Amino acid sequence: MSNVAIALILREIADLLEIKGDNPFKIRAYRNAADIVGNHPHALAVLDAAQLREIPGIGKDLAVRIRDIATTGDTAVHRELIAEFPARILDLLGLQGVGPKTVAVFYRDLGVRSLADLERAAADGRIRALKGMGAKKEALILKALEERRRRTGRLLLSDADAIATSLIAYLQDAVPGAGLTPVGSLRRGRDTCGDLDLLATDGDASLMDAFVRAPRVERVLARGETKSSVLFDRAFQADLRLVPAESRGAALQYFTGSKAHNIALRDRAVGFDCKLNEYGLFRLSDEARLAGESEEAVYRSLGLDWIAPELREGRGEIEAAATGRLPRLIQRSDLKGDLHMHTSETDGSDDIRAMATAARESGLDYIAITDHSQALAMANGLNEERALAHASRIRAVDRDGGIRVLAGIECDIKPDGTLDLADDCLAALDYVVASVHSAFNQDQRQMTDRLVRAIACPYVDVIGHPTGRLLLRRDPYPVDMEALVDAAVKHGVALEINAQPHRLDLNDAHAILARERGASLVISSDAHSRTGLAALRWGVAVARRAWLEPAHVLNSRPFEDFKAALRRNRQ
DNA sequence: GCCGTTTTCGGCCCGACTGTTTTCAGTCG
Numbered sequence: 006m007s008n009v010a011i012a013l014i015l016r017e018i019a020d021l022l023e024i025k026g027d028n029p030f031k032i033r034a035y036r037n038a039a040d041i042v043g044n045h046p047h048a049l050a051v052l053d054a055a056q057l058r059e060i061p062g063i064g065k066d067l068a069v070r071i072r073d074i075a076t077t078g079d080t081a082v083h084r085e086l087i088a089e090f091p092a093r094i095l096d097l098l099g100l101q102g103v104g105p106k107t108v109a110v111f112y113r114d115l116g117v118r119s120l121a122d123l124e125r126a127a128a129d130g131r132i133r134a135l136k137g138m139g140a141k142k143e144a145l146i147l148k149a150l151e152e153r154r155r156r157t158g159r160l161l162l163s164d165a166d167a168i169a170t171s172l173i174a175y176l177q178d179a180v181p182g183a184g185l186t187p188v189g190s191l192r193r194g195r196d197t198c199g200d201l202d203l204l205a206t207d208g209d210a211s212l213m214d215a216f217v218r219a220p221r222v223e224r225v226l227a228r229g230e231t232k233s234s235v236l237f238d239r240a241f242q243a244d245l246r247l248v249p250a251e252s253r254g255a256a257l258q259y260f261t262g263s264k265a266h267n268i269a270l271r272d273r274a275v276g277f278d279c280k281l282n283e284y285g286l287f288r289l290s291d292e293a294r295l296a297g298e299s300e301e302a303v304y305r306s307l308g309l310d311w312i313a314p315e316l317r318e319g320r321g322e323i324e325a326a327a328t329g330r331l332p333r334l335i336q337r338s339d340l341k342g343d344l345h346m347h348t349s350e351t352d353g354s355d356d357i358r359a360m361a362t363a364a365r366e367s368g369l370d371y372i373a374i375t376d377h378s379q380a381l382a383m384a385n386g387l388n389e390e391r392a393l394a395h396a397s398r399i400r401a402v403d404r405d406g407g408i409r410v411l412a413g414i415e416c417d418i419k420p421d422g423t424l425d426l427a428d429d430c431l432a433a434l435d436y437v438v439a440s441v442h443s444a445f446n447q448d449q450r451q452m453t454d455r456l457v458r459a460i461a462c463p464y465v466d467v468i469g470h471p472t473g474r475l476l477l478r479r480d481p482y483p484v485d486m487e488a489l490v491d492a493a494v495k496h497g498v499a500l501e502i503n504a505q506p507h508r509l510d511l512n513d514a515h516a517i518l519a520r521e522r523g524a525s526l527v528i529s530s531d532a533h534s535r536t537g538l539a540a541l542r543w544g545v546a547v548a549r550r551a552w553l554e555p556a557h558v559l560n561s562r563p564f565e566d567f568k569a570a571l572r573r574n575r576q
Numbered sequence: 577g578c579c580g581t582t583t584t585c586g587g588c589c590c591g592a593c594t595g596t597t598t599t600c601a602g603t604c605g
Contacts, residue, residue: 030588034577064578102594104603139596189605202605227593227604234593234604244605246592259590264605271589276581282590 006050006075012043014074014083015067020095021086023105024112038067040265044318046517048487050075091118100149101226101236102142110135124150148224152236160241161476162543163506165191165198172219172243173203179215183208184253188260189244194315194546196509197476200242204260206253216245252284254299259283265319266312273307273323281307315549320517334549335528335558337542342371342560342567345415345438345469345501345529346538350395351376352384354534357402361410363535371409371564373436374399378425380417381442387414389430396434409564411435415469420444420451422458424465431464436571438501438529440469441482449483456484457492466572467527468493470503470510478507486515490522497572499525499559504544505537516551525570527559 019035022028041062042049049057049071057068073080090112097108097120111117114135115126123146126132132143160168169187177183186192189202205212213233217225226234226242234244248256259267260283274281278289285297286306296302301311309326313334316322325331346360347353355363357374364372376395377386387395396412403410413436417425424431424439431437439459447455459465471489472481493500500519503510508531511519519526528544530537548558555561559570568574 028577031577033588037578062578066577102603106602137596137601141595145595200605229593232592232605246605260605262605264589268589275589280590284591 006078008042008045008049011049011071011074012039014079015039015042015070017095018070018080018083018086020098020105021083021090024090024094024098024108025086026106026109034062034064034067037062037265038071040319042071044320044514046514046521093119096120097123100146100153102145102149110137120150120153152224159197159199159477160201161506162191162194162196162198162509162546163540165201168241168243169201169203172201175219176203176205176212176215176245180208180212183212184250186257188257189262192261192314193263193317194550196512196547200244202260203243203245204253204256205245205247206250206256208247212247213245246283248283250298251294252297254301254303255281255285255297256283257300258303261314261317263318266317266322269319269323270307273309277307279307313549315546316552318550320552332552332554335545335553335555335561336549337545338368339555339558339561340528340541340545341369341563342373343369343530343532343538343541344373344411344413344436344467344527344560345375345503346372346532347376347384347415348374350391351381351386352533357399357410358405359535360532360538361402361408362406363538365406365408367538367541369408369538371411371567373411373413373438375413375415375436375438377442378414378416380419380425386417386425389427392426392430393433413437415440416465417442418455418459420447420455422455424459424462428462428464431462432573434464436466437464437573438467438469439465441473445473445479445482447482449485452482453485453488456489460489460492460496460498464573465498467499467501467529469501469529470505470508470531471500472510472512472515474508474510474512476507476509481510486518487522490515490519490524493519493524494522497525497575499527499572502526502528502544502547503531504528504540504542504547505531506540506543509543509547511547511551513547513550516547516553520551520553520557525559526553526557529560 015035016039019032022032054068054072057063057071070080097103115131117123117126127143127146132138133140173185176185184206186204188204190198216233217228217235221238222235223238224236231247236242271281280287280289285294286303287294296306304311310331312322312326348357377384379386379388392414399410399412412434414434415438418439418441419425474481528548530540532538559567
């Protein structure tokens with residue numbers, strides 16, 4: 006049972022307990038545990054109760070429940086709650102403006118058991134008759150139901166970034182002098198964003214006016230002096246907060262999150278006899294403001310080094326910051342090479358020289374051209390003959406314009422784990438990234454064996470996009486990541502962090518596992534055109550979330566060092 | 577349900593906005 010599946014059940018328990026009106030702190034404990042489990046880099050299903058208890062936030066009871074879920078697929082508390090409430094009742098919580106208390110009232114007073122029931126109740130005017138509700142609330146419910154049908158869900162990190170950039174440009178145009186910064190999950194570099202959070206530090210009410218009138222705003226959820234929320238078309242939400250300049254740092258900290266990080270930080274503030282909110286760090290005894298103008302000062306006043314946003318996920322960053330053990334995170338400028346890209350020889354749109362020139366202009370010292378192999382016929386993949394001819398054309402470009410260009414290939418891993426091109430062909434190339442592009446429906450055992458067999462092939466240097474996921478479109482294929490990482494370490498094969506915004510594969514949790522086990526990593530763009538090279542920044546975001554330093558990433562090394570570190574060139 | 581430099585009991589992060597309210601509960605982040 007995967008961590009994500011366990012987390013799902015823990016979260017359902019929390020939601021149902023909340024509808025039931027149970028102890029809020031107990032609910033928080035379940036929700037907190039769901040976050041911990043869901044984000045944990047190791048498979049928790051294999052741990053026993055004692056090992057689970059060592060994880061902060063997991064105590065005696067939760068350890069037992071997690072064991073239950075891991076071994077039987079469920080736990081008694083959950084089964085009892087499911088029996089107590091209708092199966093579809095949790096759908097109601099997904100509606101804007103509907104929380105657990107409201108769900109409880111709908112269920113108790115109106116017998117609402119599903120979204121369809123709620124829609125009928127609202128249409129019949131039965132909502133307005135409830136205590137504490139009126140015609141306005143009823144209309145909001147109908148609106149929320151309508152929006153839910155059109156909702157597209159989360160946004161890719163790159164899309165969220167693009168929307169934030171244009172929204173900020175619009176606001177700065179409307180209110181010159183306004184200082185605006187993206188915060189929330191976008192600033193933390195999460196692979197997808199559920200909404201968009203913006204922080205403004207200079208500006209007045211006119212900024213809020215401009216915000217709620219931004220292009221494509223469909224509905225204003227809230228409009229205040231310091232806080233507004235809107236829904237864009239396709240029901241994508243954005244929030245804007247305005248704070249005074251002296252609170253900029255505290256607000257940046259607060260609105261960047263994550264929730265788990267903030268709770269831990271505030272808990273720490275309490276230990277310092279202080280209170281931390283979005284306006285500053287205040288001493289409880291006399292309300293004196295100890296920090297607030299800069300994020301650095303907020304952290305410093307709590308005895309912590311400044312923590313990069315990508316680390317703020319409650320993965321031990323506060324302990325590391327307290328003891329001076331934060332990593333020197335990798336940056337885009339640390340990357341000297343890009344090791345996965347396609348040309349017009351297969352499914353790319355630019356030729357070798359165009360890719361090399363663009364890479365040089367983006368500051369890289371070396372690249373590998375890695376077109377597809379023959380199994381990917383759809384992409385006009387290369388057979389041995391074409392691959393070798395392509396390689397000689399690539400080598401003809403090597404060193405031109407001051408950039409080294411390796412003749413590589415992205416070789417398909419066939420369903421049985423053998424490679425798509427003959428060994429002598431692979432041996433004649435400079436670099437091989439091996440990837441799965443077919444037979445995604447294999448079970449975990451087959452897929453793991455398949456990848457481990459590919460890793461054992463002596464001509465494979467890197468495993469490309471190791472889980473095959475396409476964000477918001479296709480789940481990862483099942484693979485035992487620990488076995489994969491261990492095999493990679495054993496054979497000196499590197500694992501790719503594919504920087505395509507819809508892949509970001511490995512993800513952050515897998516990259517943490519790889520780092521902890523001592524695997525080498527590469528960050529590659531998988532560009533299919535010159536402009537695609539810019540995707541490296543998204544891969545760097547994943548790497549930073551995984552606490553990676555330059556030393557963990559092969560393509561942060563100078564060319565000769567990098568080349569010597571490749572599996573094929575060792576010993 | 578978790579946790580412990582004051583604690584094995586009694587705490588547990590903090591504030592803005594809305595709707596239906598005569599002083600606040602619920603939702604959200």
